[in-house]
Amino acid sequence: MKKFIFAEVVEIKHMIEDIYDMYVYAPEIAKNAKPGQFAEIYTGLGEAILPRPISFCEIIKEKGLIRFCFRVVGKGTKHFSEMKKGDKLRLLGPLGNGFEIPDAPQKSIVIGGGIGIPPLLELCKHLKGEVHVFLGTREEPILVEDFEKTGAIVHVCTENGCTGYHGYAITLVDELNIPADMIYSCGPKIMLKIVSDWAKKKNIRAQVSMEERMACGIGVCCGCAIKIQKKGEDDWHSLKVCKDGPVFWNDEVIW
């Protein structure tokens, strides 16, 4: 059940560049939240009426906390970054479908690009079996230690070569050619498409977390449409990233 609540900011800190790390107390949302889901965060500003979709970076059920990790790109995220401990934010969540995680252990490859990295952290806490995580960023990597703590094997890739592998995450994935049962990915659409193509070539299914402009966030406005052709259907349909997604099977997306 979705909840529309006022949540208190418990901790907020600057991470690197224009990226912020924020913990909010939202036990009603944390209780039912799954990796890959997100919340709409309301700005409370009269001129910025639409809520902002931000993924759960971590869901700490025992403490009722949700961790968000976000980049400042405009009015709304700027406003969130200026929140202080004790301030309250309106949240609607949990929203979307989240990642599909099999009960049995499997070999997983997890590929995150830029600000698509945070939602994969909660995912990695739930994956059983061997997990290879590829974190791709332009410059400084983020959340590396957090990912290591989940027990995953972490591969850092930077475009400027400041640390780790010098190049794109997907290039390293291809070079290492690690066998896997499932791929999980979140990042810019262009990266997801390359991941999807690679996955098809290797005959591995991939779950990709997609992004689109949203208004309602709950599936009523049809603002966030994505072209999806499900297995067995003879044509594509407009599905909703906010409700039917944000996670889709790579071989069902019309790229």
Add this chain to the structure above:
Amino acid sequence: MNTSVNIAGVCFKNPVTTASGTFGSGKEYSEFFDLGRLGAVTVKGVATTEWKGNNCPRIAETYGGMLNSVGLQNPGVDYFIKNDIPFLRKYDTKIIVNICGHTVSEYCEVTERLSDEDIDLFELNISCPNVSAGGITFGTDAKMAETVVSEVKKYAKKPLIVKLTPNVTDITEIARAVVSGGADAVSLINTLKGMKIDINTRKAFLANKFGGLSGPAVKPVALRMVYEVNKAVDVPIIGMGGISNTEDALEFIMAGATMISVGTANFANPYATVEIVDGIKEYMEKNNIKDLSEIRGIIE
């Protein structure tokens, strides 16, 4: 105290409904409150068959509002009859079905298909700025507007509301035309055609280039139009455009609206509609108003 209102013989428990396209068919919002608290649910546009809508991006936020170029995506009338009517009928509220089409015959076909179904009123959308054929082309020409309304009226066994576009020089001219075509009520306003440019890519932001502006930013324009139309025609008006709270709703009623619809405000606050239902009651109590007719259209 009586919050109920009447449009073409249909009685609504209160004057609050939802703006088409901003509430789906109510399912999602029923997770937040009992839909039976609303005077009516106005559902998203229904067409003869599935419409897939425009390309993305379809949404752009603007100062105090938003642009959309959804393009009336909907699964078609058969799906609507099978799934949405039975769902909505579980609630003690009226059902207003918004009808869209590319041609007069499509409008008529949907209306005919729905006429014997368990719904309460039709709302004919001849005012969507986001589809190339049909929609707004009917709503901006008085003659065409009158023709399509009189044609649809032949098939409509339920009262017919006609939804007007603000993208005209004189909205009262279109209002008069649809009333002479047989409209039992008018609803206004649909969105205002607008655009946004991405200065980094140097391209129109919306894939469809233009979109419809809605939300608080359009309220003063919508209010003025409701006022003008109320002076021009004798049929009831459903007023909308930027209504976000009780004060906004009461302004529309005072300008002449019998009912009001909440649209974009649902996205900013899922409880906007029911907060307005309660707010209107409170205002009536406080000001000793027995019936909304005491304040409806009181602006000279």
